Amino acid sequence: MAEYTGYCVKCKAKDRKMVNAKEVEMKGRGDKMRRAATGSCEKCGTKMYRILGSK
Numbered sequence: 001m002a003e004y005t006g007y008c009v010k011c012k013a014k015d016r017k018m019v020n021a022k023e024v025e026m027k028g029r030g031d032k033m034r035r036a037a038t039g040s041c042e043k044c045g046t047k048m049y050r051i052l053g054s055k
Contacts, residue, residue: 006050
């Protein structure tokens with residue numbers, strides 16, 4: 001499993017590590033599916049998302 005980092009809105013910290021991260025697909029513009037990673041912040045537990053590039 002890959003490790004992802006992202007921005008935590010609650011902590012206001014950049015490059016915070018995601019715990020229990022997994023890849024998901026979410027709807028983007030024009031009903032296209034986009035890759036994203038979702039997990040929770042390692043410090044406060046807030047849910048985090050990160051948009052990923054195409055494969």
